[in-house]
Amino acid sequence: MSASLKAYQGSSGYIVSDELSNSVNIAISLKKPLLIKGEPGTGKTMLAQSIAESLAMDLIIWNIKSTTKAQEGLYLYDTVQRLYDSQFGESDVSNIKKYIKLGKLGESFGASKQVVLLIDEIDKADLEFPNDLLWELDQMSFYIPETKETITANQRPIVIITSNAEKELPDAFLRRCIFHYIAFPDPDTMESIISVHHPKLERKLLEQAMETFYMLRNIPDIQKKPSTSELIDWLQALVVGGISPSKIKKELPFLGVLLKKNEDLDVLLNQLQGKGNARNSNVLGRFR
């Protein structure tokens, strides 16, 4: 890969795998949206922030909710305000432009500099939502009938789309995207991720915590597996709570930070009980 294309290399607050930075750079140079999937807590949303930071661009975030319509991302025409204004004659209603408010997508098109546009959790929206955006993302322009205006992107924004796979996305949409699945980090990568967040962590504490963490993740019946962000929070709790490393595996302190479902807690307790291990009696005692 030539030097000019290696634009994105990760930033100081975000560890990126070579695979991922490759995908990002492919998406940037091919001017296609990058679709990111992955387990919760693998840093899908953080990626966009990191790209914006490392390329010194502004970040525009469009959070998708179940009620979000594609149109909202383009523009909103505030008819009601216009009606009111016409009633009270407070301003010039003939200027429709005043009542057109650009949405997040429209904003990113209108920006004078190239920006990073994050469309977060696209799968939250209606099934047809991605299809409604095909043309706009392809052509990077849209038409406002009210003002007979076409908004075209000055600088094609770098579009990052994240999905939690709650819904399947339509094929036509997928065909236009570069796809990357963020795999769960292996222990080595995890260590470097942690060192970004907790640079001065005691070696022993880290080792013990990591071991416990991956042990929990490997219990097959756990429904909501603890993720990176939970591990980071947990370490924070361990440090603040002044827990000595030797106690981590025995007592599993602050377990609620890692396991958030009652069922999962039960599964873990059953496992520990099954082993009939005296060293775990501490843990069991606390939950009884």
Next chain:
Amino acid sequence: MFTNFFYTLKNYGMPVSLNEWQSLLEALEAGLAGSSLIGFYYLGRAMLVKTEAHYDRFDMAFSSFFKDIETPEGLPEKIWEWLNKELPEVEVTEEMRRNHQQLDLDELKRMLEERLKEQTEEHHGGNRWVGTGGTSPFGHSGYHPGGIRIGGESRNLSAVKVAGMRRFQEFRTDETLGVRQFQMALRKLRQFTTRLDGARTELDLDATIDKTCDNAGRLELVWNRPRENAIKVLLLMDSGGSMISYSRLCNQLFTAVNRTAHFKDLKVFYFHNCLYDWMFHDTHCSLNDHTPTDYILNHLSSDYRVIIVGDASMALYELMRPGGVIDWELYNQKPGIEWLSMLRHKFEYSVWLNPIPRKYWSWMDGSYTINKIAEIFPMEELTVDGLDRAIRSLKSRKAISAG
């Protein structure tokens, strides 16, 4: 030369379209693969694969297509960059220059590659600096400004090896394929109403005009509640042994129903071959975890749409006789068929989905019970089209047979 790769991918069941292929060729022309096989692997994967469920297929296709190609590229690309870009800037001493003159660049690269191999072997999984100290031709100590790191072992694998590792095997869930189609069919199951509670956020244009006219032109806005789906769904699934062969299909349906967020309420219960006094909460159908069918009949309003998924193929006594339940620790006073017809009478909007294709219904093993149940419930086969028809019949009451 890559056209065959396209067909290899197709053969491995990858849904590659010509559009994507063309974009890939453009990307190759733009040099995005960096003329290395590993680069091509990542480029191809990013552009051609659209779901993690297909990563494994891509890996298999890739390793089968490129397995015979020798790859001289155990070399991390950062090192290549370093060699290509940074080397000339270094101040070299006389001695170094003499060393350099003896070797051309290719030779250098080859040697560095060997050196790198040695290093990873020595420092297992290591994060070691390359080229610090020493007297080798590239041993300019303290030379790299930002530091060049080889990130662990995996970076040194060739593309074929990476593909051969098939790290994404577990994501191979062929189930996801039909889910969207099922979801699209389920979408039709809706009944919009504005009667539900909620904020009035939609402008009611007609009422606004009327009101404003009444006010002699003075604007008065009227707001309405947005329409919402009022459909409630009760999904009953057979988890009996004979259903195992259809588990993939049923999983698709289940995933689709579960992900369909627009139902007002969704309840899922399981049963074993036929419905009796118990509706179980999970597929194990254990007595510890159930809701009495009576309770469902008495407490759920009759506007629940009931979708029953089962093969309806069972022994005659399971359906017709008291005590016919197949689990030995259970006993049913009423025969299964009576429960079914009670269910049907309570829930007029109900349908039975059968994963067995319709053409077998009349002559296969359980055809008697299939037909008996089909007399009670409208029965459709569990396909996208069948679901479509079933949804249509769920939208209107069907005459209930005397059965």
